Amino acid sequence: MKKWLMMMLAAALMIGVLAGCGARSQQSGGSTEGSSSEGQATDEKIIIKFSHVVAENTPKGQAAQMFKELAEEYTNGKVEVQVFPNSQLYTDEDVLAAVQQNNVQLAAPSTSVVTKLYPQWTLFDLPFIFKDEANVQAAMESPEIGGKLFTMLEEQNLLGLAMWDNGFKQTHSNKAVRMPEDFKGQKLRVMSSKVLEAQFHAVGANPTPMAFGEVYSALEQGVIDGGENTLSNVYSQKMHEVQKYLTMSNHGYLGYAVITNADFWNGLPEDVRASLEKALNETTTWVRENSARVNNEQLELIKQAGTTEIIELTEEEKQAWVDAMTTIYADFEGEIGKDLIDAAKALW
């Protein structure tokens, strides 16, 4: 685990110890079953609800299931993790409030979702800010970027536990998009993020913020022309079945902040929290090592379906995207912070 993250978790542990685990008695969502005597380890089962919006066969869906299995094993059944995929419990619009209210104890929203609380997090939405997955991971591990962004969450009784990868976003549409001018007038779905809107405005498209769970039917009904997403999100939502073109643009990154309620986490018995951290670390390693594989395998499945033409960009075409989209950086230096943008650029 990264040094700054270990320090944060150690500090959180100390707070928990000093609080004598008293916060457990305040847990509503992280509910316990059976009788308890406050501050002592008991046989009660601790229920952790984990809400997310994607399908189970995506990197995040598989990671959530893996975390459940490891957490239950390492805590010898003291913890039961209930995973709710496909926006069954909460959408990205309301999940952070649900974590703050301890109605769910774990969520892994895309970093774009966190921008509602802290615009600095839109750093991750900037087009072409990261070279590759290793570059993103270096950013998350750096105290100047990951450390700073995760520390902010604590003001809101949230605790960032890990960063999970999905991958780079591609562009799907009913029109072939090769050059920036091909975007003109296209109505494209984006996650709720000012940077993502600006990115598409910069190439003449009409960005339309929309919840993830609504995208497929909006595409099917022609309410929108296309959007941007990772291959696993495109495949698992069957977007390729209702889109004629998929441009391998790799223009932006989509990853997740694994977030819990700070009072809940700090109030867990020490041994339980240590076991959950072990489960989470192993899951995080798995996602890092496997998210690209899952996305690549699902690209093959998209190709096999034969419903979508895959467009590969030439170096010149790609450069035209970079030139058009990175013009927005200057407009976001204030909100994101020039220091954060420069720190990310310095990782190239």
Ligand code: LMR
């Ligand atoms: C999206 O809304 O497109 C993504 O945030 C969904 C996800 O969680 O990967």
